[in-house]
Every structure is written in structure tokens, then in C-alpha cells.
Amino acid sequence: MLLELLTRKKPFSYLSSEGDGLVGHFTTLFAEGNLSQILDSQVVDGGGKEVEEVAKLALACLKLTTENRPTMRDVELTLEGLQASKRNILDNVLVEDDGTSMSGPTNTGHPNIKESSRQYTMEEEFLLSSRYPR
Template sequence: TVYEGILSDLHVVAIKKPKMVVRREIDEFINEVAILSQINHRNVVKLYGCCLETEVPLLVYEFISNGTLYDHLHVQGPRSLSWDDRLRIATETAKSLAHLHSTALVPIIHRDVKPANILLDDTLTAKVADFGASRYIPLDRSGLTTNVQGTLGYLDPMYMHTWRLTEKSDVYSFGVMLIELMTRKKPFTYMAPEGNGLVAHFAILFAGGNLSEILDPQLLSEGGDRIDEIAAIAVACVKLRGEERPTMRQVELRLEVAQSPKEFEADGDIAANSQLACGPGLTSRQYSMEEEYVLSARYPR
């Protein structure tokens, strides 16, 4: 349960409290403190501290007043968040995940990326939250074997099958979230007439050039010529084999390109030597680490 609280200096905070004294919940709280104490990023919710003087530990966060991305996306009526806001929020989320995977001292996998875990502040800036299930990945390992945790509909099928958690598991979950942003359909309940879930149906329609059948009508009126590019990124992220998915850094940069095409067209010297291997339908770019930082350094974190 999360409460709104006020400190003695009148600073408003959010206070997270376990519903019961259960070892797993306590372990998740300890894990969240360990993870968030290592992260300083504008798109990750800030942990101010914890209180251990109570029956169960309390976590104290910055107060984010505007609910979750899920709340804003799945509203009654034909119109929801604008396409520009959805795309910006997706890009901010990609930035934070790329930071966790490749910039943090020890790589961190969130393990439960979904709209309900993306908080929005008063300016609709994304704040990634809920790190109770997150895991460190040692620098000398490409993944780890662990019990499956996450939310059905967003879970990487390879992780579910093999129990092997990698950074590409977050990439898959992010791809599902991107599809949800484009369709306003919930991946844990959607079922196509043919029996396919949201991810499979979206990929089939994209491959057949029939994406308009599933897209949010609001997107068709606001998305312009960026729809196919964003859809291609989403389809690349949800490929069955993890090694065929892009990294979150590549996704971040591709989303930036989609939003600023004129600026990046001028960077022909960099773009000409770059290729992102994200599968059919996606512009091909492959970044060395040096090139990634040259491009991403323009955008504040």
C-alpha cells in the first residue's frame, strides 16, 4: 500500500508499506532499497530513505502526484493521452532502462516493465517505479537463472521457458508496452478472433501491412508518418529469440531518431556507418559504444 505523507519540514512524500509481514515482501523491500540507492536518473523515481523502526519496513519516495501511465492510457472514451505524449513517455522510459542496463555501476534488470509501473508527474514526465523484483547482473555474466517474476502479458516468453533472465527480457516487456501505447489494448486480456494474443496479432498485422485494423483510432489521426517506424521498433523488441532483439540503448536512439528525423538526417557521417539490427521493417543501424554515447549525450538524463 502506498500512502501520501508529509515530513516534519512539510515536504510531501510517498510512503510504501507491506500489507503484511511476509518474508518475500520484506526481501523485495530490501532489494528495492539496494537497487534504488544505486540509481540517479531523472526518469527513475527517487528513494529518499527507509524506516526500520516499525513492525514492517517503510520506504519513502518522492511524491509523484499524477498517477500511472496505465491510468492515463486506459480511460473511458475515445481519446486518451496524445500521441506525442505517449511517444515522449516511451522514449523517457527507454532512456531509464538503457541507463539501468548499460550505465549503472552494475547492470540492473527491472523485470516488471509495464504501464502500471510508470508514474507520471504534473508535466507527464515518466518516472519508472517498483524495483522490488529487479536484479543485478554481474559484469562477467550475460544473464542469470532465477525463478520467473513479472506480470503475465508482459513476460518474456524465453525467460518463462528457460528461467534465464537477461537484459533482453526488459526489452521484450518494453516492446509489449509500446504496442499497448499504440493500440490502447491490454496485453493480459486481449484475444484476437483467431485466438492470438495482442503481441502475436500486432506482429501479424504489421507484417501484412494491415496495422490500421488494431491501432488506436486517435493514433491514426495524430501519428503521421512515424507510426510504421514506431511499430517496427515494437515488433523488433518482441521477437521470440532474445538475441534478435535490440538493446535498450539502441531502442532509445531509434525512438529519438523517429521524433527528430530532420536533425538526424544531417548526421549522415554517423548514420551512414551505423546499423541497428532489429529485423525486417526497421531501419538498419548498428552502434558502437562510442557512437551510442556521441548521439545520446545530446539528450539530458
């Protein structure tokens, strides 16, 4: 899924000029350091340094054996870490001359920054999932 988000291409219909599928072509370009050839331009323009980290994560998710792939929880934590890192960088940039943050103790002062609300208990998760028939 990360690969599709980064490239905005569908793996079942993608074929490179060399005859590689999306996964093969992405892997080759990553190894060559030419990801800009396959990544969506909006992703590259808006992503900054995080794009390379997400690309590394996507590559790890493409490993053939389960033991070599990160768990979905690992993926979630990595992405949240990247988001938190980006928030910290923005907080540092938004500091005024007197040393106080323009956004205050939380990031609500900046319109493009949203706080994560992914912290809930296992009980809440169970109750949420019980609403859907199995």
C-alpha cells in the same frame, strides 16, 4: 510497452476473433499491412509516417531471443531519431518567405515542439539512481 502504447490494449486481456493474443495478432496484421485494424485511432491520426517506424521497432522488440531484440538504448536512440526527424520536417515547414525560420535556432518558437533534455553524464545518472533504495 510500445505495443501497448500503439494499440492501447492490454496483452493479458486481449484476444482477437481468431483467438490470437495481442502479440500474435499485431504480428499477423503487420505482415499483412493491416495495422490500422489494431492501432488506436488517435495514434494513427496524430502519428503520421512515424507510426509505421514505431510499429517496426515494436515488432523488433517482440523477438523471442535476446540476441534478436534491440537494447533499450537502441530503442531510445531510434525513438529520439524519429522525434528529431519530425522536428526537422516541422522546421522546414515553418520557414518564412524570406528564408528565416519562424522558430529561430531552437524549436522553442513552436508550442508543440520540446527540446530533448536527455543528455547527462554517467555521474549524474548514478547520483539520480542513488536516491532510490535498493
